[in-house]
Each structure stands twice: as structure tokens, then as C-alpha cells.
């Protein structure tokens with residue numbers, strides 16, 4: 372097990388700006404003082420409650436309670452272990468990682484499977500790319516296919532690392548075996564067909580992708596996690612998916628189709644005011660947009676768009692323009708997409724071309740470049756205009772029955788929006804498109820909602836989960852812990868004064884107070900910014916982060932500490948006092964207790980409770 376030197380971890384935390392780490396995933400805005408705020412990456416929310424304090428190096432979500440530092444953030448968002456997270460940060464910020472002697476350096480044996488599968492995809496992408504560039508028949512065929520058939524530039528292929536694989540799919544297995552990837556990683560990377568019980572040999576690794584153009588799929592952090600493979604003339608007849616134009620990697624430890632949007636890693640840094648996301652249908656459409664200078668295009672992975680993709684999108688920008696093929700499949704996809712988008716709180720517009728019967732975004736941008744974007748934007752339709760036109764193309768001559776049916780379809784979409792204000796606006800707009808009186812539409816919509824909630828009530832409800840209790844928040848341990856963290860000179864005298872058996876270690880605050888005071892007593896307190904090694908569980912890390920986030924206004928911390936000690940003392944001594952009182956009141960109930968010794972013990976406890984508590988602080 373490689374062990375990173377604690378001094379190196381300390382150094383890394385000082386040099387890494389937490390805001391830089393977090394902003395790879397969360398758009399942060401100023402929130403007073405040095406603090407920043409954004410939408411929490413750990414739970415779904417619409418108003419930001421995720422707070423980052425770059426000065427202290429801590430983040431905390433006041434919605435779901437997640438908290439931590441740069442290392443915990445990387446661990447949790449990228450699912451890495453501690454060592455991997457430190458290594459990843461080191462790589463990102465150009466900090467050399469030093470290891471304890473004899474513990475071994477970064478070794479392949481200790482990488483988690485996920486990390487290894489990412490590394491494997493990196494190696495595979497490079498392998499496919501080299502095959503695309505190779506000065507042989509395969510390379511030549513694919514370069515020609517790219518530039519002549521798809522009409523893309525060689526530069527774009529370099530930028531996105533477009534790759535190729537020959538009809539035999541040869542070479543990849545050997546290359547990966549040479550790199551010594553583990554059997555588990557080779558079995559689960561999705562690039563091969565392998566019989567379950569087959570030993571991993573070169574022969575057993577049968578390529579999933581053969582004779583296809585390889586497009587690397589990156590997650591929103593830019594890591595290659597899958598491939599989309601485009602059919603070509605070289606695709607062999609015995610390809611199990613011979614007729615499929617596009618074949619995607621299957622789901623693997625690093626790839627969940629529904630969580631991924633193609634090109635989001637690049638598009639997210641190009642969106643902003645007046646530069647919304649542009650959702651297109653396929654990866655090659657998104658590449659076409661990029662090639663003409665429209666840098667905010669993204670594409671779902673496969674045909675369906677999922678809620679989690681939209682939640683991911685919303686973290687970066689709320690405005691999305693949809694540009695789907697004008698064929699019926701494209702229109703259906705758009706209608707399925709709309710309710711999810713309204714639910715996620717996205718502002719949707721549909722790009723169309725005035726007077727055009729059929730639009731293919733790829734062809735349009737290829738022929739007309741970025742100028743075409745301005746034109747389709749001018750003819751863009753609002754979400755409601757689009758939905759109404761799809762439900763009822765010609766409202767003018769439509770019968771009341773047709774209008775009613777169309778309105779129902781539109782109500783279903785509107786009901787997905789969570790804001791009442793938004794719904795009211797949509798109803799008014801839809802009524803005008805469908806040529807219905809607004810008041811009637813509003814009434815019908817309310818009837819529709821009432822029916823919906825009756826149906827929902829008929830289904831058994833699952834009891835809502837109770838919010839996590841903050842049981843230890845008002846204990847003396849909690850207050851003393853807060854003092855230790857914000858007034859560190861108090862720690863040593865507190866440790867010397869407070870008997871450990873007064874502390875209730877039944878909750879995290881007590882456990883930590885006990886542990887921290889021990890460190891103070893032994894002069895081994897690492898300082899509040901270097902508590903990693905002292906924190907053992909996520910609960911402990913969250914608690915410390917929460918406490919560090921507070922800015923307690925305390926005039927006389929020593930006085931507050933003394934009050935905490937007094938409470939702990941009372942709490943630990945008073946139960947015995949009550950027992951004694953009870954025994955004295957019922958002399959026969961407990962024959963063993965001798966009233967004289969009970970009286971003595973009682974006065975001793977009273978004496979202890981009256982003893983003054985003093986803390987000597989050397990500032």
C-alpha cells in the first residue's frame with residue numbers, strides 16, 4: 372500500500388485552491404466575504420445551498436449536509452480512495468506526490484477498478500487514434516472516410532482523438548495485455564466479448580468493435596469512459612450488430628448511458644449569458660457544431676434523454692436550445708424531452724428553420740456554417756409553441772374535440788413544471804396557440820391536476836424519510852468541540868482539566884472531543900487545517916467541516932468553555948445524586964445502602980459540584 376507523506380498532503384492542501392477543484396463540477400458565485408455558492412453536486416436542488424470557503428478550504432451543503440475539503444470532494448465526486456484523490460489533485464495542480472519510504476509508489480495493484488478502467492480507456496483511445504493516423508491501408512481508409520464522406524477536417528480528428536479499428540479488431544487486446552491491465556478490468560471494460568469462464572489470453576479477447584470509426588466518449592470531467600463506433604464499409608458481416616449504424620460501449624463501472632452527455636466536458640466552459648447549450652441528436656452533429664465554432668453543443672448518449680442528464684446540465688446553465696432533426700423521430704424525441712426539461716427547471720427553446728420542410732443540423736451547418744445558427748435562432752419556438760404545434764398542427768380549423776385532445780397532451784407536459792408561476796404562464800401561452808379561451812384552459816388544467824392527484828392518492832404512499840436528526844448539536848461536547856476548533860489555545864488546558872469519563876462518546880461530537888483533547892494533551896495536535904489523519908468516518912468529517920464553517924461570535928471563549936465543563940460535570944454527577952436521594956427517602960428498599968455513607972457520598976458530590984472550575988490559558 373503506498374502511503375503518501377503527511378507533510379505532502381498538508382502541502383497539497385495549502386497549494387490547491389478549493390474553488391478551482393469544485394468549479395470543475397459546480398458553477399460558483401460570490402456569496403459574501405470570501406465565500407462562494409453553487410448548486411450542490413450531491414443532491415438535486417434548484418436554489419444553491421452548496422457553500423465553499425476557499426480560505427478555510429472547506430465546503431458544506433446546507434441542503435444535504437455533505438461537507439469536507441478538496442480531498443473529500445475529489446474522493447466523493449470521482450469515487451476514488453484517499454491516495455487516488457491526492458494523486459489526482461497532485462496531477463491536476465502539478466504537485467509532486469511523495470510517498471513514505473518502503474510503502475511503494477503509485478502501483479497498479481492499488482488502483483481501484485474504476486480508476487483502472489479509466490486508464491484502460493485512455494490507453495484504448497490512444498490505440499484507436501494511432502490506428503487512424505497510421506500510414507497503412509486501414510489508416511488511409513478511415514482518414515478518407517472522415518474527410519470525404521463525413522466532410523470533417525483532420526484537425527478536428529486530432530482535437531477529439533477520433534480513432535479507427537480494422538475489420539479484425541486486432542491489436543487492442545495485445546496492447547492492453549502488454550500494459551498489464553488486470554483481468555477484472557479487461558473483463559469489465561466493455562471493449563471485448565469474453566466468455567465468462569475463459570482465461571484471459573490474447574485469443575479470449577474478442578473485440579466488440581471491428582471495422583468502425585471510433586469516437587471517444589468523455590464524461591463531464593473530460594475522462595474517456597466509453598466509445599461510440601460508427602459503421603463503415605469495413606464493418607465485417609459477422610459483427611453481431613452489423614446493421615447498427617452506431618454501436619455504443621455497454622454500461623461499465625465508468626459508464627452509465629443515462630448520466631452522460633456527449634461534449635459536456637467542453638461545452639460547459641463555453642456556456643454563459645446569451646450562449647445557451649444546444650442539444651443535438653448525435654455525437655457527429657455535436658462535432659459538426661464544434662467545427663463551425665458553435666462550442667456549446669451537446670448530445671445525449673443514444674436516443675433517450677434522462678432526468679439525471681438534465682440535472683447535470685442544469686448545474687452549468689439553465690438555458691437549452693434543442694436542435695433535433697425535423698423528421699418524426701426527432702419530433703417525438705423532443706416531446707419526450709420537454710416534460711423532463713420543465714421538471715428540471717430548464718428554459719427550453721426549439722431551433723427551427725422558417726419555411727424549411729426538413730432540417731438536418733449536420734448538413735445545415737456543413738453547408739452554411741455558423742451563419743445558419745443565427746438564422747435558426749431567429750425562427751426559434753418557445754417550449755409551448757413547439758408542444759402545441761406538435762399536438763395540433765392546424766388549430767385554426769380544428770374541431771372542439773380535436774382541440775380538447777390536443778390540450779390534454781399539452782397539460783401533461785405543463786404539469787411536469789414545478790413552479791406555479793411557470794405553469795400559469797405556460798397555460799396562457801398554450802391557450803393562445805390552441806385558440807382556446809384562457810379562463811377555460813386554466814379551469815381544465817385544474818381539473819386535470821385534481822384527477823392526477825386523485826390517481827396518486829389511490830396508490831399506497833411510501834412514508835417520507837425523516838430528516839437526519841441533529842441529536843448531538845446542542846450537547847456540551849458539541850460546544851466544546853467548536854471552541855477547540857476556533858480557539859485552539861483552549862485545547863491544551865481543556866484536555867488537562869476535563870476528566871475523560873465525563874465525555875459521552877455515544878455520538879460523533881463526544882468521540883471527536885475525546886480524541887482531540889488527547890492530541891492536545893500529548894502535544895500532537897496537528898492544527899485545525901490538518902485534521903485528515905484524525906478523522907475516521909464521513910460523519911466525523913462532516914461534523915468538523917460544519918463546525919469550521921461556523922463563525923462563532925464569542926467574547927470570552929474561556930468563560931464559555933468553563934460553562935461547558937460545568938454542564939458536563941453536572942451531567943455526569945447528578946444521576947448518582949438522584950439515586951442517593953431516592954435511597955435515603957426509601958431506607959428499606961435498598962438494604963445494602965448504609966444511610967451514613969450515603970449522606971457522606973452526597974455531601975462529597977455537592978462539594979464537587981460547587982468546586983470552581985478554572986482554565987489557565989497561555990495565549
Ligand code: ZN
Nearest residue numbers: 411414432435
Ligand atoms: Zn447537498
